[in-house]
Amino acid sequence: MASITSLSRVDSENHPLNMLSVVPGVLLLAGIGFAGKILERSINSYAKTHHRIFPNVEYVLWAIIIGLLISNTLTIPKLFQSGIATYEFFLKIGIVLLGARFVLADVLKLGGISLALVVIEITVSLALMTLLGRLFKLKPKLTSLLAVGSSICGVSAIIAAKGAIDADDEDSSFAIAAILALGALALFTFPVIAHGLHMNDVSYGLWAGLGVDNTAEATAAGALYSDAAGKVAVLAKTARNAMIGFVVLAYAIYWAGRGQADKVTSKAAFLWKKFPKFVLGFLLMSLLVGFHTFSKPQVASLGNLSKWAFLLTFAGVGLRTNFRDMSKQGLRPFIVGAVGEVLIAGLTLGLVVGANRIWGL
């Protein structure tokens, strides 16, 4: 499992600003992302010049596929690993910069709808995963971690909750592996289902943001559908991420009450510590654009910078997904996660379809 957790995130306390050690991995991310972009362009131009029709496979999918091929067929040298783990750092930079492409009114409207749906999604998901955990007789703390991971934001939420409820390393590894494996599956199934249902960009983006757990996978799943869907997916996922502190706090209080975790001394400090700061950055950027701080070409440049940051993220998603390591984690947590995720995907799809009828998304 070490390989999954080591690639899955960068430890915030020893973050990647140790510049030299991350250079090889970042170059690998950039190389894969750029190769994806070149492949998309070359295939499209070949099809045009030879008057052939090929399905348009976007750079997002190419970057993920190349990453997947590398991580599942080769052994990635240690030299690259700390750099590869920076993909989450680039994801957050990309999200903050993406705020520039949202008019504040859209953030308030879509963010408001997202928040309302997020509250329903979190409540039902937590109840559902807890029930499934009991049915499948998983350890209670593993059930808590799976519930937090599937209701809010995947790996980050699991890591935040792990410390707060004093869970075992093994439990968090199980939960992370299950969430990552299911996130990888969602990447390929969500767009196919949405195309089958002829969903519009906004509805699909909302569904991807609400239904796919890990922020990187939710961003990629949105972008795989369309650029506009990718934007909405990030907004919906950001609204979901904003709830992390409240849910983890509730679990910390619950486990402390049972004498199995440290007491929370200051709730406000706890909430601030767990609150994802990039959500504030995203809102700030949208606010600055709303006040016409940037010209139109500058806003376009900020949007492009965000795309470059996401390009590295998508390469990281592929590189981080190692099916062999995931398969070693045992079947029961995966089954609980899979059953829960399918039900949550159905629930969120229903919520989005309902919201579309009410608000005309």
Next chain:
Amino acid sequence: MSTDTSTKTSTKRAPFSLDTWAVIVAIIMALAVKFDIFKSVPW
């Protein structure tokens, strides 16, 4: 996202979390665009 390896480890804490660094870097990039250090970013 903020994490909490916190009190149990004796590692020296960085002044900012990864999240905060991401926001800082993004703002620096935005300023570079605003003041034309990055004139036009292509895609």
